[in-house]
Amino acid sequence: MSALLDHLPEVWQGLVVTLQMTAASFAGAAVAGLVIVAMRVGPVPVLRAVATVYVETLQNLPLLVLLVLAVFGLPEIGLKAGLTTTAVVVIALYEGAYIAEALRSGVNAVSAGQGEAARALGLTFGQSLRHVVLPQALRTVVQPIGNIFIALTMNTSLAAAVGVVELTAAANRVNLLEARPIPVFVGAGLAYAAIAACAGFVTGRLERRLAVAR
Amino acid sequence: MSTLLFDEPGPRARRRIRVATVAGVLVLLALLALAVRQFAANGQLAAERWQPYATWPMWRYLLGGLWSTALAAVVSAALAMAAGIALALGRLSRRRWVRLPSAAYVEAVRTIPALLLVYLVLFALPRYGLDLPLFWKLVVPLAVSNAAAFAEIFRAGILSIERGQGEAALALGLTHGQSMRLVVLPQAARRVLPSIVSQSVGLLKDTSLGFVVSYAELLYSGKVLANYNGLLIQTYVVVALVYLVVNASLSALARSLDRSAAGGGGPRRRKITRVPR
Numbered sequence: 001m002s003a004l005l006d007h008l009p010e011v012w013q014g015l016v017v018t019l020q021m022t023a024a025s026f027a028g029a030a031v032a033g034l035v036i037v038a039m040r041v042g043p044v045p046v047l048r049a050v051a052t053v054y055v056e057t058l059q060n061l062p063l064l065v066l067l068v069l070a071v072f073g074l075p076e077i078g079l080k081a082g083l084t085t086t087a088v089v090v091i092a093l094y095e096g097a098y099i100a101e102a103l104r105s106g107v108n109a110v111s112a113g114q115g116e117a118a119r120a121l122g123l124t125f126g127q128s129l130r131h132v133v134l135p136q137a138l139r140t141v142v143q144p145i146g147n148i149f150i151a152l153t154m155n156t157s158l159a160a161a162v163g164v165v166e167l168t169a170a171a172n173r174v175n176l177l178e179a180r181p182i183p184v185f186v187g188a189g190l191a192y193a194a195i196a197a198c199a200g201f202v203t204g205r206l207e208r209r210l211a212v213a214r
Numbered sequence: 215m216s217t218l219l220f221d222e223p224g225p226r227a228r229r230r231i232r233v234a235t236v237a238g239v240l241v242l243l244a245l246l247a248l249a250v251r252q253f254a255a256n257g258q259l260a261a262e263r264w265q266p267y268a269t270w271p272m273w274r275y276l277l278g279g280l281w282s283t284a285l286a287a288v289v290s291a292a293l294a295m296a297a298g299i300a301l302a303l304g305r306l307s308r309r310r311w312v313r314l315p316s317a318a319y320v321e322a323v324r325t326i327p328a329l330l331l332v333y334l335v336l337f338a339l340p341r342y343g344l345d346l347p348l349f350w351k352l353v354v355p356l357a358v359s360n361a362a363a364f365a366e367i368f369r370a371g372i373l374s375i376e377r378g379q380g381e382a383a384l385a386l387g388l389t390h391g392q393s394m395r396l397v398v399l400p401q402a403a404r405r406v407l408p409s410i411v412s413q414s415v416g417l418l419k420d421t422s423l424g425f426v427v428s429y430a431e432l433l434y435s436g437k438v439l440a441n442y443n444g445l446l447i448q449t450y451v452v453v454a455l456v457y458l459v460v461n462a463s464l465s466a467l468a469r470s471l472d473r474s475a476a477g478g479g480g481p482r483r484r485k486i487t488r489v490p491r
Contacts, residue, residue, distance in 0.1 A: 043220040043227070044234040050242065060461035062419035065433055065454050072440070073447035077252040107219075115219050125220055133219065150325065157327035161426050172333050181338030189326045196325035 004187045007174040014170025015191055021084065021156045021166060022195070025091040026149055032096025037103040038129060051100070058097035064158050066090050071162040087159040095152045102144040106137030139210045146203030150196045157192075167191060263445055267452050272439070279435030280456060286352050286431055287418045293357035294417065295410070298364025303394065305369055316365070323362040331355035332423050352421065352429045360417050367413060371406035372398060408472035415464045419457075432456060 004011060040051035058066075070090045071083065081089075110133050118128035160169035171188035175181050223231060253259045266272050304316030332355045335346065346354065375398050383393030424431035430438070436453035440446045 041219055042234075043223060044231050044238065046235045046238045050238065056462060056465070057458060060415065060419075060458050060465055061454055062422035062433070062457060064422040064425055065450070065457055068425065068433065068437070069447070069450040069454055073450045076256060076447040077249075077258050078256045079252065119221065128219060154325070154327040157329045160329060161423075168327060168330050168333065171330070172337065175333075175337055179341065181334065181341055185330060185334050185338055189330060192327060192330070193322065193325040 004183050010170050010174060014165060014167040018156055018167040021088055022153045025088045026152055028092025029095035029099050032093055033099025033103055036096060036100035040104055041107050042125060055097045055100055058094050063094050063155055064161060066094055067158060067162050084164050087164050091155055095148060098148050102141045102148060103137060106141035107133055109140050110136045142203050142207040142210060146199055149199050153195050258447055263448055266443060275439060276435055279430060279432040283421050283431040286421045290353045290356040291414050291417050294360035294364050297361035299368050301361060301365035302368035302372060306372060320362045320365050323359055328355060328359045328420055328423060331359055332426055336427060348427060348429045352424050352427045356417060356420050363413055367406050367409045371402035374405060375401050408468045411464060411468035411471060415461050418461060
């Protein structure tokens with residue numbers, strides 16, 4: 001255990017980076033997912049097609065390929081940004097596709113009468129989506145979105161493969177210095193498990209709080 | 215067409231749709247123009263920078279990488295599915311000492327990043343005298359992490375089979391194991407086939423971790439190629455396109471399996487359970 005305690009500052013720094021990346025990319029993914037799902041369920045064929053292509057493309061590409069392409073490829077065409085920023089943007093766009101799919105299944109689960117009633121009241125597409133359909137859709141997809149959050153946390157570790165020093169990379173560095181792999185990697189694994197447990201706890205509470213009595 | 219959110223558009227709605235179409239197309243064209251400008255301004259559109267990817271030796275090398283990707287994916291999928299069935303049966307077992315460890319495994323592995331497992335196999339196991347060949351350094355962590363996902367899929371499949379099937383098998387005098395093996399599992403396997411294919415796409419995506427292991431699968435082959443010829447963005451774009459074609463075909467297969475499975479039974483449509491990545 002001392003191997004981990006001696007290097008607590010580095011590991012703690014890595015954990016902080018992981019948490020920051022998780023928070024930033026989840027926020028970005030939520031925004032991207034909302035925009036994509038609005039396009040995908042909307043009445044404009046072109047936007048529907050764009051959103052479908054977006055979701056299909058990003059879900060069928062490995063995240064690591066996208067990270068490598070962005071980190072090593074984009075500077076070649078003159079787009080330079082910080083390493084962590086690039087990773088956060090890529091993860092946000094990638095997980096945005098999954099959030100859009102989860103939201104779409106939520107929208108499909110809202111009963112047709114709700115949308116019809118909204119239209120009968122004279123609400124426009126945007127209004128009925130914002131005030132009637134999405135609030136109900138979001139409640140049904142709390143659990144799936146929580147699972148996406150956990151997957152996103154795990155996925156921030158891939159940023160280590162392109163050079164971001166977050167928790168996984170920090171743990172690996174400490175291991176290379178100390179050559180005590182078991183405590184170091186178990187410690188890092190426990191940190192990830194703790195994040196996932198918190199996410200599970202929060203989604204469980206949210207789901208019960210938000211459940212619609214039908 | 216009338217769906218949840220809009221009816222057959224009237225004149226005003228049609229005008230709005232036309233405006234949104236034009237705006238959408240303009241934004242798309244602007245983005246495309248921006249991309250082309252960035253590529254051109256940095257000389258990345260020059261024919262000689264793309265021309266190598268029209269030659270056979272390049273493709274032979276990349277297809278070799280794709281073959282290694284497929285091999286790693288198939289072997290880890292086979293191991294993960296076998297372990298997944300065992301874990302699913304374990305989680306549904308009547309014996310607590312079988313049920314609890316299986317549940318603990320599935321819940322624990324779900325929250326550990328695959329990359330951490332890869333690092334463990336890469337840097338930790340050799341210290342304890344277990345230095346696996348390169349191929350297994352990629353396959354073992356992938357099988358370990360995907361076994362949990364497959365276990366959940368199989369468990370959902372087994373639970374979805376009507377109770378009467380198992381009860382009828384027991385009534386015919388089959389033992390518990392026989393009824394599972396001969397009656398319940400074959401039906402469950404057929405039912406979860408689309409989800410299995412979909413999960414295998416995820417596993418195929420995970421094999422890109424070969425980049426870290428330096429096992430020469432598709433992404434690592436791309437890295438080697440890019441370091442050799444200096445065509446970074448071109449190489450990675452081509453690699454991404456290959457992944458896209460392969461995975462999109464597999465996803466389409468999963469969807470068509472899903473449709474044909476649901477087709478016979480009337481309008482009831484099953485959804486592919488897709489584990490988020």
